[in-house]
Amino acid sequence: MEEAGDLEISGVGSNSTINDDGGCAWTDWSPVIDWGPLSADDDFRGLVEAMMCDDNDDVAHAGVTRMAYDPYWNSNPSSTTTSTGTPPAEEPSSSDGGGGGNDDKGLRLVHLLVAAAEALAGPYKSRELARVILVRLKELVSPAGGAAGCGGGTSMERLAAYFTNALQGLLDGSSATACSRQSASHLDGQVGDVLAAFQLLQDMSPYEKFGHFTANQAILEAVARYRRVHIVDYDIAEGVQWASLMQALVSRKDGPPPPHLRITAVTQRGSGTRAVQETGRRLAAFAASLGQPFSFGQCRLEADERFRPAGVKVVKGETVVLNCVLQPPHAAGAATTRGAGSVASFLSGAATLGARVVAVVEEEGVAEDGNFVGRFMGELHRYSAVWDSLEAGFPMQGRARGLVERLILGPRIAGAVRRAYRATGEGGWGEWMARMGFGRVGISCFNHCQARLLLGLFSDGYQVEEDGPNKLVLGWKSRRLTSASIWSPPPPAPASVPPANIGVSSSMEDSDFLLD
């Protein structure tokens, strides 16, 4: 890419320590990257971190303490060997010298990605520049098999490939391209594949289970004495969360028979209704197999995606619970992501419905920056952590991982990048709920213990910690990834207020939590 070297950027001089072998000085590119602290870690995420972090190590705050990178597993994530001495031959066309060149290559990829993001949305607004960078990126990642899945290329390369595709999607303009590409791969009736990949992901990592189990346990504790339970689920997906809840309800040793469980799934108008009905049938069948009294219903969102509490049928004597799992959808069902206004209207409905408890599972570490590049870096961090976590547990270049990456994580990355591009940067829902007057419901010891045990089944790098009395955060090696928090609705208030308009800062008393 010699022409790239000719373009001039009013950049700072770089004190890079990177050896550039390709002949084009990419190190002169990005004016904002501080090349000083870069070191050749074995940890891919470490590379990203090293680029970005100021050292704040002496400050411990209530959240996560940033730990030094321990090159875990003693494995270079870019290599696929286990304990043999045979060097990997998976970079046939790479311009690196193999071995030690992997780190450099990883760094280069990251820098290219960031440069491309900057070009796309930065002050230079140069789309041509972005195009050029993406071409170069594709050269670097695709010969090794990159996004084509099936285990070609190194871990870093694959991750970079997905991000490259995501950026390319942005460049190509509308979401139409991305969606059509996505649906093309789906239309072959590969829904089953996606589900299987999803199952694989669940087996390999605790992300989904953590959210579900924590929410379920909190719900169990909240409805312990009631005979009828009604759960309004914002995004039922395949209904996986409720299987374990039903099992827990049925096996309560207290004596009283399991309460009648009713689940209302909030659906969008039109699309996916059949899928939700199918889910309902499945849940009913499962409940029947357990002997759990069960019924299922749907509640449609309005045309503007807002939730209307009146649309939910509430039976006298039942206790209502709101469940809001906001994880990025695996590509199977919800291709549409509902906007923040929709979620806000749902959460606000808690008061109207008289819900006993509201369980929220959301992604953590959502960058609150005002600009795209910051959010893009945040997503890069996040997915590199996810990548690392999968790599740590499953270092083999198995097909399973390729599958998961291609069918689940790849689309998620594309979606995340798209959202980062469009969104104006909102914080997590927790803060919003606190401002809106939601009370915090404490996480019990049981729940916390359960989360710890669950993580114990997976790699050592997973950590769970409390963030306040009502929130558990799951992270990979000090990178917060997902969180589950429990709330009680505020006293009924007039109409839902969209998050952007919050000027009221209601004082959040710490004593407002109920503990078991």
Added chain:
Amino acid sequence: MFPSKKPTMNSHERPMSCVQGDSGLVLTTDPKPRLRWTVELHDRFVDAVTQLGGPDKATPKTIMRVMGVKGLTLYHLKSHLQKFRLGKQPHKELNDHSVKDASALEMQRNGASSSGIMSRTMNENVHITEAIRMQMEVQRRLHEQLEVQKHLQMRIEAQGKYMQTILEKACQTLAGEGMASGSYKALGNQGVVDMAAMKDMGSQMSYPSLQDLQLYGGDQLDMQQQMDRPLDGFFPTNEGICLGKKRTHPYSSNGKSPLIWVDDFRLQELGSAAACMGTQEEPSKSDQLQLAPSVIDSGMDMDSMTDVYETKPVLSTDSMGEKKYEGSSKLERPSPQRATLPVERINPMIRGGALPQTRNISYG
């Protein structure tokens, strides 16, 4: 351009220049205002925390209120509380442990006075009682943990069963035949996989069900190859899980430790990797070879693998059928003892396909 990811103390505090505040706080004159946690201040802190019910229940805000110390900010308390919590981690149940220590110190300072001796004796009794209470607490926690573990196991299983129903239906929809999808059953039965079951299921696998799993990489794989690789679908998952766990799997029904399975599954990983081989070039081949380091005799070079592969069964056991024997002197090297089981597994692959491009290692 690159935002720091967490708030720093510095950005929120005004630099203080006084050395001693009204309340006896000792602040340094550093440009970064740091609070020195003196013993007295720490004692007050611990008192406040105990009053509030322990480090887990106390929050910086409430501690601040209770302590009533001027000049103490939430940020001081946040970090101190966190350190406190971490420091107490191994002794979580002993809430009053540090308080006890402080009082013990006081006792010693009283020296040999009679009142000192009296109070020391009383304190010892208190210590003993405390020790007993600690022990009971520990036991209680252990018991709790067992309960949680039991429930967790059931919940994971339930979730696995449910996933299985989803996958079954999906399978049926896809292939249009009511197949048993045994593979998914095994995946689903214990959400976290029971490896003994996996191994048993392996040989009875009905490969049409795995067809689906292999369709995923479909654009790269040759269908014919997939047919002959009935075991493929599983093993990435199995092996992964088996490698990911460092202790004996709580759900495995036999007592085998995960390590024993690794070799076998690595072999089968080779099988699945071989399926990928169809359209890939050298890189994956080297992948395969590296995947089973215990398998490959390092003396072998890669080119000879095909020969060895096909002729191995003849050497290993007599029960193996005659394969086309290509005669090679390299055959003496591999040790036949380990060959039996894995070779049985892989033989179907050999026979089924006789695919020229496969380069599986046949011994384990």
